Amino acid sequence: MMKYVCNVCGYVYDPEYGDPDNNIEPGTRFDDLPDDYECPICGVGKEDFSPEE
Amino acid sequence: MSDFFQPVKLTDTVYWVGVIDWDVRDFHGYSTMRGTTYNAYLIVTDRVTLIDTVKESFVPEMMSRISRIVSPEDISCIISNHAEIDHSGGLPRVASMVKPDRILASKMGVRTLREHFNHCELNLEEVKTGDTLDLGTRTLRFMETRMLHWPDSMFTYMPEEKLLFSQDAFGMHLATAERFADLVGPTIVYREMAKYYANILLPYSDLVLKLLDHLEASKMKIDIIANDHGPVFRRDIANVIGWYRQWAEQKPTNLAIIVYDTMWGSTQKMAKVIADGIYKGGGRALIMPMGGSHRSDVATELLHAGALVVGSPTLNNNIFPTMADVLVYLKGLRPKNLIGAAFGSYGWGGEAVAHIRGYLEEMNIDVQSEKRVKYVPDDADLDECYQMGITLGYRLAENSQ
Ligand SMILES: [Fe+2]
Ligand SMILES: [Fe+2]
Ligand SMILES: [Zn+2]
Numbered sequence: 001m002m003k004y005v006c007n008v009c010g011y012v013y014d015p016e017y018g019d020p021d022n023n024i025e026p027g028t029r030f031d032d033l034p035d036d037y038e039c040p041i042c043g044v045g046k047e048d049f050s051p052e053e
Numbered sequence: 054m055s056d057f058f059q060p061v062k063l064t065d066t067v068y069w070v071g072v073i074d075w076d077v078r079d080f081h082g083y084s085t086m087r088g089t090t091y092n093a094y095l096i097v098t099d100r101v102t103l104i105d106t107v108k109e110s111f112v113p114e115m116m117s118r119i120s121r122i123v124s125p126e127d128i129s130c131i132i133s134n135h136a137e138i139d140h141s142g143g144l145p146r147v148a149s150m151v152k153p154d155r156i157l158a159s160k161m162g163v164r165t166l167r168e169h170f171n172h173c174e175l176n177l178e179e180v181k182t183g184d185t186l187d188l189g190t191r192t193l194r195f196m197e198t199r200m201l202h203w204p205d206s207m208f209t210y211m212p213e214e215k216l217l218f219s220q221d222a223f224g225m226h227l228a229t230a231e232r233f234a235d236l237v238g239p240t241i242v243y244r245e246m247a248k249y250y251a252n253i254l255l256p257y258s259d260l261v262l263k264l265l266d267h268l269e270a271s272k273m274k275i276d277i278i279a280n281d282h283g284p285v286f287r288r289d290i291a292n293v294i295g296w297y298r299q300w301a302e303q304k305p306t307n308l309a310i311i312v313y314d315t316m317w318g319s320t321q322k323m324a325k326v327i328a329d330g331i332y333k334g335g336g337r338a339l340i341m342p343m344g345g346s347h348r349s350d351v352a353t354e355l356l357h358a359g360a361l362v363v364g365s366p367t368l369n370n371n372i373f374p375t376m377a378d379v380l381v382y383l384k385g386l387r388p389k390n391l392i393g394a395a396f397g398s399y400g401w402g403g404e405a406v407a408h409i410r411g412y413l414e415e416m417n418i419d420v421q422s423e424k425r426v427k428y429v430p431d432d433a434d435l436d437e438c439y440q441m442g443i444t445l446g447y448r449l450a451e452n453s454q
Contacts, residue, residue, distance in 0.1 A: 008200055008260065041161070042200040044260075 003052040004030045009042040058117040061232040064214045068095045070118040072111040075228045083252045084347040088228030092281045099189035102130045106143035133158040135220040136165035136205040145173045159197045162205035215276035224282035225249045234284040250300045251356040256387040261301040303389045305359030307336045307453040313364030314343040314375045319398035320364045323438045330442015336449030343375040348382040359449045360392045363409045367399035372408040380412040393418040398426045
């Protein structure tokens with residue numbers, strides 16, 4: 001599963017771990033995150049994330 | 054009676070109780086040749102409130118200012134708009150002296166303060182955008198400004214005085230005895246504010262633009278900007294906000310910043326000829342030798358530029374260390390809309406120019422050209438440098454239209 005990086009603060013969304021701050025279960029793909037998902041560090045939306053190279 | 058360390062009255066209820074740091078010359082890698090201030094503000098109503106604190110070592114000076122208005126135990130609430138320790142370092146000590154009923158910060162602020170001060174019990178409470186605090190005759194409204202410039206950053210607004218406590222935003226590293234920006238030379242204020250933007254806020258320019266749009270749309274009236282560094286703004290607020298918009302937009306100008314270092318003068322010579330070419334082509338150039346220029350001053354100049362041109366000799370198969378320093382620093386600041394070029398002399402190997410290109414490309418700078426010279430440039434080499442400059446000059450003129 002692909003990791004995604006926040007373009008603003010550098011936070012990495014790793015689907016293997018999910019995002020406990022936002023109650024996202026481990027194993028959730030980035031594409032399956034809710035539309036109103038926000039970066040747990042800086043609060044930007046999904047459109048400000050890019051696939052990790 | 055002694056009357057040094059006086060507070061400065063800003064409005065009927067708001068006092069500046071910060072400190073002036075005349076001595077600091079290096080602020081985590083940013084050269085502060087004019088020192089700085091750490092601003093804290095005391096709001097005196099039925100519920101006395103302190104906004105931000107100062108660096109830990111300056112707490113006694115801040116407390117003497119506060120003591121000239123109220124007795125410190127009268128402070129019922131402390132608000133932390135920014136958790137970086139130039140503003141929060143004094144918080145544990147102040148809290149232990151004042152014993153406030155509440156300490157308020159954003160959600161990320163509470164988290165960040167805990168991560169800084171895990172050894173002491175601070176009764177921190179979260180506030181979020183839109184929350185208000187009733188101070189009797191005055192009200193405070195909070196607005197999170199995440200990543201401007203830390204995750205915890207927030208604004209506190211007082212509608213009755215149209216006063217914005219803006220923490221680091223709209224600030225500058227500038228120590229002055231005057232507390233208002235209109236009492237300080239306008240050129241210095243502009244330069245230091247630009248330097249602060251370039252070195253602290255530039256990477257978050259997209260968020261700055263969003264914030265400015267939001268402020269405009271919300272029709273928030275601002276008569277006073279009480280920032281956390283440098284003098285307070287009480288005039289020309291629209292100008293100040295306009296500067297932020299201009300810097301955040303990063304529209305390219307026709308100016309090239311040429312940064313270089315040199316071992317035996319060859320790379321220096323190339324820099325001067327490239328600069329001449331740039332003028333010939335219709336651009337402008339500023340040469341900054343890294344043997345004597347500070348990385349944070351390069352960042353400031355780049356804020357008003359359209360190109361970054363980098364020269365380095367090859368030293369033991371590598372880029373020259375001063376050039377690596379400035380390139381790493383600039384890369385972190387994520388400047389936009391720049392073109393670039395790389396040049397340098399070498400004796401053998403000649404890897405530096407490729408290293409520069411690598412850095413520039415990582416920064417999404419559109420690299421136009423490069424030029425390497427073995428040992429010493431001859432006339433043909435210098436002609437090529439001149440041509441390279443002319444082409445850069447054309448592009449600069451074109452891009453800045
Ligand atoms: Fe800061
Ligand atoms: Fe600061
Ligand atoms: Zn983020």
